[in-house]
Amino acid sequence: xxxxxxxxxxxxxxxxxxxxxxxxxxxxxxxxxxxxxxxxxxxxxxxxxxxxxxxxxxxxxxxxxxxxxxxxxxxxxxxxxxxxxxxxxxxxxxxxxxxxxxxxxxxxxxxxxxxxxxxxxxxxxxxxxxxxxxxxxxxxxxxxxxxxxxxxxxxxxxxxxxxxxxxxxxxxxxxxxxxxxxxxxxxxxxxxxxxxxxxxxxxxxxxxxxxxxxxxxxxxxxxxxxxxxxxxxxxxxxxxxxxxxxxxxxxxxxxxxxxxxxxxxxxxxxxxxxxxxxxxxxxxxxxxxxxxxxxxxxxxxxxxxxxxxxxxxxxxxxxxxxxxxxxxxxxxxxxxxxxxxxxxxxxxxxxxxxxxxxxxxxxxxxxxxxxxxxxxxxxxxxxxxxxxxxxxxxxxxxxxxxxxxxxxxxxxxxxxxxxxxxxxxxxxxxxxxxxxxxxxxxxxxxxxxxxxxxxxxxxxxxxxxxxxxxxxxxxxxxxxxxxxxxxxxxxxxxxxxxxxxxxxxxxxxxxxxxxxxxxxxxxxxxxxxxxxxxxxxxxxxxxxxxxxxxxxxxxxxxxxxxxxxxxxxxxxxxxxxxxxxxxxxxxxxxxxxxxxxxxxxxxxxxxxxxxxxxxxxxxx
Amino acid sequence: xxxxxxxxxxxxxxxxxxxxxxxxxxxxxxxxxxxxxxxxxxxxxxxxxxxxxxxxxxxxxxxxxxxxxxxxxxxxxxxxxxxxxxxxxxxxxxxxxxxxxxxxxxxxxxxxxxxxxxxxxxxxxxxxxxxxxxxxxxx
Numbered sequence: 007x008x009x010x011x012x013x014x015x016x017x018x019x020x021x022x023x024x025x026x027x028x029x030x031x032x033x034x035x036x037x038x039x040x041x042x043x044x045x046x047x048x049x050x051x052x053x054x055x056x057x058x059x060x061x062x063x064x065x066x067x068x069x070x071x072x073x074x075x076x077x078x079x080x081x082x083x084x085x086x087x088x089x090x091x092x093x094x095x096x097x098x099x100x101x102x103x104x105x106x107x108x109x110x111x112x113x114x115x116x117x118x119x120x121x122x123x124x125x126x127x128x129x130x131x132x133x134x135x136x137x138x139x140x141x142x143x144x145x146x147x148x149x150x151x152x153x154x155x156x157x158x159x160x161x162x163x164x165x166x167x168x169x170x171x172x173x174x175x176x177x178x179x180x181x182x183x184x185x186x187x188x189x190x191x192x193x194x195x196x197x198x199x200x201x202x203x204x205x206x207x208x209x210x211x212x213x214x215x216x217x218x219x220x221x222x223x224x225x226x227x228x229x230x231x232x233x234x235x236x237x238x239x240x241x242x243x244x245x246x247x248x249x250x251x252x253x254x255x256x257x258x259x260x261x262x263x264x265x266x267x268x269x270x271x272x273x274x275x276x277x278x279x280x281x282x283x284x285x286x287x288x289x290x291x292x293x294x295x296x297x298x299x300x301x302x303x304x305x306x307x308x309x310x311x312x313x314x315x316x317x318x319x320x321x322x323x324x325x326x327x328x329x330x331x332x333x334x335x336x337x338x339x340x341x342x343x344x345x346x347x348x349x350x351x352x353x354x355x356x357x358x359x360x361x362x363x364x365x366x367x368x369x370x371x372x373x374x375x376x377x378x379x380x381x382x383x384x385x386x387x388x389x390x391x392x393x394x395x396x397x398x399x400x401x402x403x404x405x406x407x408x409x410x411x412x413x414x415x416x417x418x419x420x421x422x423x424x425x426x427x428x429x430x431x432x433x434x435x436x437x438x439x440x441x442x443x444x445x446x447x448x449x450x451x452x453x454x455x456x457x458x459x460x461x462x463x464x465x466x467x468x469x470x471x472x473x474x475x476x477x478x479x480x481x482x483x484x485x486x487x488x489x490x491x492x493x494x495x496x497x498x499x500x501x502x503x504x505x506x507x508x509x510x511x512x513x514x515x516x517x518x519x520x521x522x523x524x525x526x527x528x529x530x531x532x533x534x535x536x537x538x539x540x541x542x543x544x545x546x547x548x549x550x551x552x553x554x555x556x557x558x559x560x561x562x563x564x565x566x567x568x569x570x571x572x573x574x575x576x577x578x579x580x581x582x583x584x585x586x587x588x589x590x591x592x593x594x595x596x597x598x599x600x601x602x603x604x605x606x607x608x609x610x611x612x613x614x615x616x617x618x619x620x621x622x623x624x625x626x
Numbered sequence: 627x628x629x630x631x632x633x634x635x636x637x638x639x640x641x642x643x644x645x646x647x648x649x650x651x652x653x654x655x656x657x658x659x660x661x662x663x664x665x666x667x668x669x670x671x672x673x674x675x676x677x678x679x680x681x682x683x684x685x686x687x688x689x690x691x692x693x694x695x696x697x698x699x700x701x702x703x704x705x706x707x708x709x710x711x712x713x714x715x716x717x718x719x720x721x722x723x724x725x726x727x728x729x730x731x732x733x734x735x736x737x738x739x740x741x742x743x744x745x746x747x748x749x750x751x752x753x754x755x756x757x758x759x760x761x762x763x764x765x
Contacts, residue, residue: 124697156697159693159696160693160695160696160697160699160704161696161704163696163697163701163704164701165701194701194702195701196701196702196704196705198704198705198708199705199708200705201701201702201704201705203702270705273705273709273712274709274712278709463659463662463663463720463724465659502658503657503658503659503662504658504659504661504662505658506658508657508658570656
């Protein structure tokens with residue numbers, strides 16, 4: 007409240023009625039009452055104040071000129087500064103025409119304009135204070151046309167704004183009963199992170215108001231084509247927060263709501279770049295400013311990540327949440343994929359207890375098998391996720407899976423057992439050994455760890471042990487030329503960055519034991535190509551070119567990758583090189599490697615050339 | 627006594643010259659993570675360049691980019707600009723950390739960031755905005 011003490015430099019000049027100047031201006035300034043006869047008698051009224059201070063803002067060089075017969079009829083200029091603002095800014099407000107009531111009645115300010123730094127607000131305003139049925143009442147009709155404003159950072163701004171607000175209120179039993187209708191007919195609004203265009207959005211609301219609380223009995227916000235938001239609640243005036251608030255959005259068209267409303271909010275999360283369709287319903291309750299409960303229902307939702315990391319089709323879900331009560335979550339979908347692994351129709355069920363999710367078993371159907379997650383427990387703490395689970399992959403048809411993943415077509419089945427996997431704020435670790443069955447052999451992965459698997463620079467480290475892989479399956483899969491036999495491999499200290507190897511110590515060699523060992527002419531050529539230029543010279547071409555297939559005793563190749571260089575070795579040492587394939591029996595063949603240091607990218611491109619099956623053995 | 631001091635200072639200077647903190651960081655180091663980040667930044671550059679030119683976005687003194695003047699951008703594009711800037715800064719932060727990691731010295735990240743901040747400012751085209759100690763200046 008402005009008091010006389012707050013207005014030390016108040017100076018008033020009134021056109022002709024100086025005698026009244028002591029009393030009236032303050033009252034005028036405070037806008038409490040007005041004597042029309044006085045104004046009519048005066049040709050103009052000027053009020054000046056050096057400084058005006060109030061809670062939250064201060065003004066200086068305030069000048070108000072009221073001249074009903076002129077244009078503008080009312081003009082206010084001032085320097086104004088909000089408590090938080092760093093500098094003063096100029097404020098100018100005027101009414102082109104004003105209408106002042108005789109007694110209580112309609113006030114009007116037509117062709118009004120408020121301008122300040124980055125604000126231009128043309129408006130028309132009518133305020134009717136005539137009592138209704140003997141009780142105090144207000145009727146406000148305000149319109150803004152072509153308005154614009156912006157904060158200094160440009161993060162809250164509007165342009166070409168057209169809107170109209172109509173508010174009615176009447177006093178009853180010590181409080182005000184009110185209802186309001188606001189229509190936003192045009193223009194653009196950016197309220198970071200939301201951007202919206204005025205398309206006839208309307209807000210209708212009604213309630214009561216007194217010094218303690220603003221009661222919202224009902225409110226309906228209509229967002230044409232997107233949703234209608236219903237709300238009710240009670241805003242506590244002294245506490246400045248919603249004591250209770252209930253929001254109900256029965257039917258949201260996701261295809262329209264996602265880009266307009268959801269995307270800006272989840273832009274930085276995994277859901278930030280997703281195409282969505284379907285319907286969503288949401289109910290939420292707040293108490294004392296805290297979210298108390300919500301229920302989210304998804305109906306036939308399709309979502310597809312633009313970076314192809316995941317997709318779900320015909321997703322239906324019921325996700326209730328309550329601060330105090332554990333709730334049961336159900337979800338099912340008709341299909342989709344996760345990190346390119348195709349998902350078949352699945353049903354999931356879990357329990358949410360405040361910020362933690364648990365499920366004894368989640369079964370994700372993949373092609374003809376399933377990934378069964380058990381002992382699932384997840385929690386979010388300070389915006390970070392923590393979870394752990396065990397998993398078991400029931401046998402999957404490998405040809406189908408490899409085709410779906412865009413890999414070379416692999417034969418056989420794959421199965422896996424995955425021990426406890428823990429995800430700790432971006433880092434994934436495993437306790438124990440991941441076991442896979444592939445190429446009739448076994449692959450076990452030890453010490454697996456991953457950092458930010460879904461981030462921009464995922465990292466993985468692991469030790470891999472492969473035993474008794476069928477070389478026939480393997481070489482057919484990678485179009486390498488036929489080799490019969492079995493292969494053992496150890497890849498120690500494997501480190502992948504962005505799914506590319508940066509370091510490992512790998513040894514691949516024939517498995518011990520008795521089994522047929524044959525290698526085709528083409529495979530020999532290809533292996534020679536891996537050893538680099540010169541390796542092919544080891545083939546005793548003159549005699550051996552007549553044979554399609556050779557016997558071998560053992561084969562093997564090792565590569566220690568460090569700093570983009572692969573240091574290679576074979577199964578035995580030889581003068582000037584190393585032995586990759588050691589022949590045996592008749593016809594026998596020995597393949598040598600001579601280059602010990604090979605650039606990794608060069609080696610990868612050699613393997614790619616070899617496996618792209620465009621290499622033909624050239625026997626001279 | 628004098629000898630002890632000389633020996634001590636000799637040892638100290640030897641230790642300091644051997645200490646890895648005084649080895650030069652390899653800023654051009656390449657790892658798959660770094661090349662992935664660089665590719666992602668390169669792909670984004672075409673989208674950011676008009677905003678550098680219009681002055682909406684400038685190079686900040688901490689080696690990142692910042693929205694300098696959102697008013698230079700239509701309202702409808704402002705959130706897209708914010709996202710673009712956030713994505714660019716995520717990559718830049720990751721790049722500095724990766725280069726420090728690639729040098730086996732994660733603690734070098736602040737120096738690497740400072741060096742890059744200077745590089746970005748030096749490489750900025752005429753008309754682009756860069757932040758120095760005192761504030762934004764137009765090159």
